[in-house]
Amino acid sequence: MQYFTTTSKASRRAVDCVIVGIYERGKLGIGAEDVNTASKGALQRLVKSGDIQAQAGSCTVLNGLVGVRAPRIAVVGLGKHGEYSVSKFVAATAAAIGAVSRSKAKSVLNCLTLEPCGNTGVYYLARHTAQSAEEKLYRYTATKSGRSPAASSLRQVGVALSKPGEARKAKLGLTHGGAIGKGVSLARQLGNLPANICTPSYLARTAQKLAREHRNLQTRVLGEAEMKRLGMHSLLSVGNGSDQASKLIVMQYKGTTRKKPVVLVGKGVTFDTGGISLKPGAGMDEMKFDMCGAASVIGTMATIAKLQLPVNLNVVVPAVENMPSGRASKPGDIFTSMSGQTVEVLNTDAEGRLILCDALTYSRRFKPDTVIDVATLTGACVIALGHHRSGVMSRSQALANQIVAAGEAANDLAWQLPLDEAYGESLKSNFADMANVGGRSAGAITAGCFLARFTDGLNWAHMDIAGTAWATGKQKGASGRPVPLLSEFLLEHCGALP
Numbered sequence: 001m002q003y004f005t006t007t008s009k010a011s012r013r014a015v016d017c018v019i020v021g022i023y024e025r026g027k028l029g030i031g032a033e034d035v036n037t038a039s040k041g042a043l044q045r046l047v048k049s050g051d052i053q054a055q056a057g058s059c060t061v062l063n064g065l066v067g068v069r070a071p072r073i074a075v076v077g078l079g080k081h082g083e084y085s086v087s088k089f090v091a092a093t094a095a096a097i098g099a100v101s102r103s104k105a106k107s108v109l110n111c112l113t114l115e116p117c118g119n120t121g122v123y124y125l126a127r128h129t130a131q132s133a134e135e136k137l138y139r140y141t142a143t144k145s146g147r148s149p150a151a152s153s154l155r156q157v158g159v160a161l162s163k164p165g166e167a168r169k170a171k172l173g174l175t176h177g178g179a180i181g182k183g184v185s186l187a188r189q190l191g192n193l194p195a196n197i198c199t200p201s202y203l204a205r206t207a208q209k210l211a212r213e214h215r216n217l218q219t220r221v222l223g224e225a226e227m228k229r230l231g232m233h234s235l236l237s238v239g240n241g242s243d244q245a246s247k248l249i250v251m252q253y254k255g256t257t258r259k260k261p262v263v264l265v266g267k268g269v270t271f272d273t274g275g276i277s278l279k280p281g282a283g284m285d286e287m288k289f290d291m292c293g294a295a296s297v298i299g300t301m302a303t304i305a306k307l308q309l310p311v312n313l314n315v316v317v318p319a320v321e322n323m324p325s326g327r328a329s330k331p332g333d334i335f336t337s338m339s340g341q342t343v344e345v346l347n348t349d350a351e352g353r354l355i356l357c358d359a360l361t362y363s364r365r366f367k368p369d370t371v372i373d374v375a376t377l378t379g380a381c382v383i384a385l386g387h388h389r390s391g392v393m394s395r396s397q398a399l400a401n402q403i404v405a406a407g408e409a410a411n412d413l414a415w416q417l418p419l420d421e422a423y424g425e426s427l428k429s430n431f432a433d434m435a436n437v438g439g440r441s442a443g444a445i446t447a448g449c450f451l452a453r454f455t456d457g458l459n460w461a462h463m464d465i466a467g468t469a470w471a472t473g474k475q476k477g478a479s480g481r482p483v484p485l486l487s488e489f490l491l492e493h494c495g496a497l498p
């Protein structure tokens with residue numbers, strides 16, 4: 001995709017489509033005003049006739065409006081004038097680019113960037129535009145036979161600016177947004193692939209392939225023998241029932257010298273049957289998405305490496321398949337983790353924390369500045385926060401604040417849950433240092449408390465993305481979240497934001 005900025009008017013630019021917006025009750029946005037004047041009031045008449053919807057996110061494509069240079073005009077609803085916000089901008093832009101990508105248009109100009117939008121400047125508006133464009137290009141076709149749906153014709157995406165002085169920030173936004181969109185698409189693809197294709201080895205190969213594309217990115221894959229030598233018996237116990245070999249995928253990106261790295265750890269359970277504590281059958285197919293934490297940290301790595309950001313970033317992915325079998329671990333089995341602490345596995349379905357604890361201990365060797373783990377960890381988090389916000393837990397309030405703020409800025413929302421030591425009391429075991437499950441209450445938090453016992457002295461946060469990593473029902477599919485949030489966190493961390 002090519003990106004451009006322009007200060008020419010919506011009606012004057014020679015592109016295949018321009019995007020303009022209207023508010024409820026017929027108020028025209030800035031680009032729409034210009035199109036209306038150029039078309040001698042035709043747009044206003046169409047709005048008055050009721051043919052064009054103004055609710056946030058609806059989109060009407062007009063063809064051949066006389067007086068306007070572009071052959072197509074995508075008119076999107078912006079909702080009520082007083083309630084316009086960056087999330088409305090994103091919804092409107094996504095709807096318009098979605099409609100345009102289904103047409104034959106090769107180039108599009110987003111004029112919604114002219115609209116005042118709270119405190120959000122042109123950098124973020126341009127970034128969201130490019131991210132939307134990249135995301136709209138993503139179509140899942142890998143396992144469909146027959147003719148795949150026509151690829152979109154869209155090649156050029158531009159943003160309209162009110163003054164030339166905004167061009168530098170807008171161009172940076174377009175570059176960042178394009179790279180974030182690519183990271184999101186990679187994460188979605190890995191999430192969507194079925195578990196018979198996307199195995200631990202497949203994730204490892206994907207990480208190795210990514211490393212071949214960037215000279216300052218390395219991938220190392222540890223096999224079971226090496227993990228055994230390191231004492232990762234908690235991690236290894238989860239893969240015991242599976243015929244797929246467990247892997248520890250370690251990616252290292254060096255974008256600067258002498259700075260402590262940020263480490264992202266992603267849960268990579270390529271399929272979670274629950275093990276001997278078998279899950280019920282209904283909807284179990286969705287447990288192919290149980291590696292979306294891994295997908296999101298690999299996707300974020302792709303974004304950061306593409307942008308060549310001046311940051312050191314390491315990604316650690318424990319990749320396993322959780323299956324029942326004669327070799328599977330059983331409720332009551334006890335394993336020694338790499339930290340030396342012993343864990344009684346009371347429920348083999350609480351496997352995410354068993355692989356993450358060893359991956360977190362492994363992360364210590366990098367002497368990290370910050371460690372963030374990302375996991376589809378608990379159904380309880382879905383009950384607590386639903387599907388809009390990811391859960392954030394940390395013993396560092398400053399780090400939790402940074403992550404929640406990054407989510408706001410990136411329009412990829414998160415919400416902090418508490419992590420008081422007291423919640424961890426339910427993990428008490430009579431036979432080991434701790435059990436892998438607490439009671440029924442506060443399940444997302446007790447999972448966080450379990451991980452906290454392995455992160456003493458680290459600047460660490462945990463993200464539970466069980467509710468946000470994928471959609472169910474008709475729209476079933478991976479979301480690519482929280483790649484935008486993590487990318488924003490890293491952009492901020494290394495001072496790459498304007």
Ligand code: BES
Pocket residue numbers: 272274290347349350351352376377378379380382437438443466467
């Ligand atoms: N991968 C699941 C969590 C999950 C469930 C995510 C449903 C999204 C939707 C995790 O491994 C799991 O099974 N967690 C258990 C923990 C329990 C046994 C303490 C859960 O949430 O039920």
Ligand code: MN
Pocket residue numbers: 272274348349350351352
């Ligand atoms: Mn499970």
Ligand code: ZN
Pocket residue numbers: 269272290349351352376377
């Ligand atoms: Zn799981």
